[in-house]
Amino acid sequence: MSQPAILALTTGEPAGIGPDLALQWMQEYQQLESTEQTQWDHTRVLVLANADVLQARARQLGIGLKPYWVNTWQALENLPPLSSGYLPVWSLPIQAPVMPGELNPANATYVLDMLTLAAQGCMEKRFAGMVTAPVHKGVINDAGVDFSGHTEFLQMYTGSRQVVMMLATARLRVALVTTHLPLRAVADAITQEKLQQVLEILYTSLQQQWGIAQPKILVCGLNPHAGEGGHLGDEEIQIIEPVLQTYRDQGKNIVGPLPADTLFTEKVLHGADAVLAMYHDQGLPVLKHQGFGQAANITLGLPIVRTSVDHGTALELAGRGQAHTGSLWTALQAARVMRPLIF
Ligand SMILES: NC(=O)C1=CN([C@@H]2O[C@H](COP(=O)(O)OP(=O)(O)OC[C@H]3O[C@@H](n4cnc5c(N)ncnc54)[C@H](O)[C@@H]3O)[C@@H](O)[C@H]2O)C=CC1
Numbered sequence: 001m002s003q004p005a006i007l008a009l010t011t012g013e014p015a016g017i018g019p020d021l022a023l024q025w026m027q028e029y030q031q032l033e034s035t036e037q038t039q040w041d042h043t044r045v046l047v048l049a050n051a052d053v054l055q056a057r058a059r060q061l062g063i064g065l066k067p068y069w070v071n072t073w074q075a076l077e078n079l080p081p082l083s084s085g086y087l088p089v090w091s092l093p094i095q096a097p098v099m100p101g102e103l104n105p106a107n108a109t110y111v112l113d114m115l116t117l118a119a120q121g122c123m124e125k126r127f128a129g130m131v132t133a134p135v136h137k138g139v140i141n142d143a144g145v146d147f148s149g150h151t152e153f154l155q156m157y158t159g160s161r162q163v164v165m166m167l168a169t170a171r172l173r174v175a176l177v178t179t180h181l182p183l184r185a186v187a188d189a190i191t192q193e194k195l196q197q198v199l200e201i202l203y204t205s206l207q208q209q210w211g212i213a214q215p216k217i218l219v220c221g222l223n224p225h226a227g228e229g230g231h232l233g234d235e236e237i238q239i240i241e242p243v244l245q246t247y248r249d250q251g252k253n254i255v256g257p258l259p260a261d262t263l264f265t266e267k268v269l270h271g272a273d274a275v276l277a278m279y280h281d282q283g284l285p286v287l288k289h290q291g292f293g294q295a296a297n298i299t300l301g302l303p304i305v306r307t308s309v310d311h312g313t314a315l316e317l318a319g320r321g322q323a324h325t326g327s328l329w330t331a332l333q334a335a336r337v338m339r340p341l342i343f
């Protein structure tokens with residue numbers, strides 16, 4: 001019998017709902033039917049958090065925490081199964097006391113240390129993947145660290161040339177060409193080279209990681225009405241169309257550039273395996289309208305498995321027992337069955 005696969009679950013911004021989600025998820029797991037628990041027999045979930053933060057949050061939520069403390073790589077060898085009721089926790093030092101809902105830039109180091117530990121463990125193949133609870137990008141920047149998201153952080157940490165953010169529900173997959181950029185910078189960031197790299201990663205991931213032999217991808221235009229024949233912007237003509245044509249010349253089912261306003265209608269979406277949107281707020285509002293709280297955010301193109309929840313820190317819900325765990329379940333399930341992409 002092979003070793004169980006360990007997923008590292010980073011709890012993100014300590015003043016947000018990340019710690020709550022880890023605790024609530026573990027509690028919900030214990031309430032599953034034993035047949036449903038069985039799916040997780042070969043998986044261990046290691047929570048990365050500060051011990052005091054997690055214990056205080058457990059008290060606030062009235063959740064009985066049975067921690068199994070881990071602080072060395074060696075200790076990973078004997079993690080208890082989820083069904084034991086113990087929650088394996090790797091405790092990291094935190095810089096300042098935490099009040100739920102109250103951000104403190106002093107704790108940005110702690111948040112980044114969790115990400116680094118999880119990424120290191122993945123790169124060294126100690127972890128089968130990392131699942132991230134939300135961080136607050138603003139407070140990390142307030143601490144003087146240039147940080148735009150997990151996606152970009154992990155791209156840099158792993159030395160990946162290009163990565164792709166994709167959010168997926170059971171019914172819809174939406175990937176992005178650009179991620180966390182001011183709208184003003186989006187058009188300039190969309191080059192033929194970038195679009196080609198993003199499409200390559202998306203196409204290969206759908207084949208390898210989702211087992212779709214010949215993916216059909218719908219690609220949004222950038223401008224209203226996909227540029228209206230060049231009258232409302234020419235990025236479609238100059239950049240997007242030539243790249244898509246090279247894929248079509250290879251027999252690949254890449255459709256577009258399509259006007260984004262009607263691309264997301266049932267008729268157009270029918271039979272598509274993924275949508276490629278040009279920027280964050282072109283694709284994600286639709287995905288979240290369709291399945292907020294049930295989607296996973298998956299970073300494609302990394303040499304490791306990384307999934308995440310589809311929502312943010314929801315500071316106002318921290319410590320109140322009102323955070324929903326649906327997206328964390330989806331993110332954990334996705335990471336449990338995924339294998340890294342092989343280029
Ligand atoms: N993966 C990550 O690390 C992400 C981090 N963020 C960060 O989160 C911060 C707050 O972002 P917002 O735009 O306010 O989005 P948000 O997702 O935190 O909140 C939006 C709305 O959804 C609700 N909500 C979010 N998660 C919920 C859950 N699990 N259960 C029930 N209700 C939930 C909130 O109460 C709020 O009404 C920002 O700093 C942003 O950068 C945002 C998205 C993803």
Ligand SMILES: NCC(=O)COP(=O)(O)O
Nearest residue numbers: 148149150151152297308
């Ligand atoms: N809207 C998704 C988001 O902001 C998550 O970004 P990341 O932290 O996963 O890069």
